Amino acid sequence: MKQPLLTTDFLDRAVNLFGDDIGIVADDGTEFTYNEVGERVDRLSNALRERGVEKGNRVALLSKNSHYFIETLYATMQLGAVFVPLNFRLQPEEYDYLVDDCDPAVFITDNEHAEKVSHLRGDNDTDEWIAYDADEVDGQWDDYERVLEETSSESPERPDISEDDDATILYTSGTTGDPKGVVHTHRSQHYHAMIHSHHVEFEDDDVLLWTSPMFHLNGWGHIYGLTGVGGKHVVVRDFDPATVFERVNEYDVSFMGGAPTVLNLLLEHNENHDIRTSGVNPVRVETAASPPPKRTIRLTEEELGWRIIHAYGSTETGPLVATSNSRRRMQNGDKYDIINKPGFATLNTEIRVVDRDGNDVPLDDQTKGEVIVRGNQVLDRYWNKPAMTEEVFNDRVEGWFHTGDIATMDENKMISIVDRKKDIIISGGENISTIEVQNVIYEHPDVRLAAVIGVPHEKWGETPKALVVTQDGSNLTENDLIEFTRERLAHYKCPTSVEFRDELPQTSTGKIQKFELRDEYWGNEEENVN
Structure with missing residues (x-):
């Protein structure tokens, strides 16, 4: 018997078995x-259907972590529409391309970020705009809670959704040109969630603290x-x-996400304050983005008493494709050496490291090659970028990401x-394209x-630095150039030194x-992964 793998299955099960x-x-x-x-x-x-959302339409969300985020994801997907969460840290003009590219039928935002996209209203095909608290936002916006109050609570009739239908578009920094919209289907997201839940050991009594951005x-x-x-969010x-x-401590949290930067901030706070680091439940924390230093791993486990699970992946791969858990x-090696590694392939996932000719490198932990991946959680394609999709699946080895x-x-x-291989800086868990900067x-x-x-x-793991040759006679200063970039880019992308x-x-x-x-700045340091 074959059942389609749909993202809606997860909330359906929670309501059916854990409704109260x-x-x-x-x-x-x-x-x-x-x-x-x-x-x-x-x-x-x-409410979305009343506003014209049909199967295949996009619904964009600009929001920090909130219960609204979870609601919007499921409300969009059970209509067969496509959920598009946007990075709330961008500058207003950086949303122009994203909104034009995904062309959402409805745009939902929290109050804090409504002003960033208000200039787009009337300049594109998006007619419906909803804010969490419309009374606190300039202009005419539908209010999220009033929208819910005025709409039927009956379960909507769902369209015929295939597991191969698009479920979400996730924008990632482009190393060249415009950002890429990573398209994941219901199947890839469902499959990834099942694999990931196993490797981070989710159970029904888990309590997850949302320390990582939901977008x-x-x-x-x-x-x-x-x-x-x-589990409980x-x-x-x-x-x-x-x-x-x-x-x-208040909710007996048992699980959270934490990039190395987050872990270091928590360690610093713990060192300076007399606090309890856990409630009744033991805490495990999943770290990713950039490999955490061994010192951070050791202190997290020894000082905070939390167990670290190191994971590896990307927006395109689900994300999880490897773990050292x-x-x-x-038991058979140095514990912190093992945790520090991104690890081996997750269930039903294939990982290879290949040379320029597509041949596997020796298993000597010395010979370098490119990581290629094959698995059900890997992206379907890049939105509106067929040539880029073709290249990323067939560069060294045909049919592998x-x-x-x-x-x-x-x-x-x-x-x-x-x-x-790509010029990406990971600063505090955020991807920064050096080409863009x-x-x-x-x-x-x-x-x-x-x-x-x-x-x-020390705080962010790594940070952008600009090395510049100026025109003859220039009086350009470091502060001048940094401010110049801060007027045009999200601040986390800007150089912190010139x-x-x-x-x-x-x-x-x-x-x-x-x-x-x-090499001038990193030498042989392990953190040098650029």
Whole structure:
């Protein structure tokens, strides 16, 4: 018997089996049972349908972590429409391309970010605009709660949804040109949630604290997985170490996500305050983005008493395709060495590390190659980018997704990321395209040559640094150039330092040799993964 794998299965199961149990604790402490969540989702689905949303249409959401985020995801998907969560950290003009590209039928936003997209109203085909608290936003917006109150709570008739239908578009930073819309189907998201739930050991008594942004890969799939097992979501709108520890103890949190930057901030807070680091439940924390330093891993486990699960993946791969969560491997080797590795392939996932000719590298943990992946959780395609889709699935080996990450593989088939083919900086868990930042720097008339690289940063792991050759006679200063970029880019993307030089190392064809520049700052440090 074959049943379609749909994202809606997870909330359906939670309502059916755990309807009277608390499913979500909102940021303000309001509690919703899964029955109440299901009713609110149905009301929003009916409201979206009344506003013209049909199967295949896009619904965009610009929001920090909230219960509204979870509701909008399920309300959109049970209509067969496509959910498009946007990064709330962008500058207003950076939304122009995204909205034009996905062409949403309805746009929903929280109050804090409504102004960022207000300039788009009337300039595109999106006619319906909803804000969480419309009375607090300038202009005419439909109010989210009033929309729900005025709409039927009856379960909407669902269209015929195939597991191969588009479920979500997730925008990721482009290394060249415009951002890429990563399309995941119901099947890929469902399959990923099942795999991920297994490897992070979800059970129905788990309590998840939302310390990671939900817009990142739909919360790494936990909006599906934890919901499906009947666990409890505890929402934190803004990350704050003191609040995290308060919620951990108040709600007996057992699981959370935490990029290395987040872990370091929590460790620093714990060192400076006399606090309890856990409630009744033991805490496990999933870390990803960039490999955490061994010191961070050790202190998290020894000082906080939390168990770290290290995962690896990307927006295109579900995200999870590898993990080092292996009791067997840890028993037979250095525990922190094992945790530090991105790990081996997850269930029903294939990972290879191949050379330029597509041949597997030796399992010596020394020979470098590109990580390629094959699995049911991998993206379907890039939205409106067929040529790019073709390339990423067929660069070195036909039919495999090419991650762009350079790695080694050991005798246990555990990978270690040592480089990134794409010029991406991961700062505090956020992906930053150096090409995008360089393009903005080159807009300044005093800049003749520029390169942006990631350099070590105690708090963020790495941070953008600009190396610049100016035009003759220029009086450009570091502060001037940083401010110039901050007026044109999300602030987290902007250089935190600028160094002016007489020249930059180049190849005979004029390509700047960034590896030489990076070596000046990283040397042989393990964190140098650019």
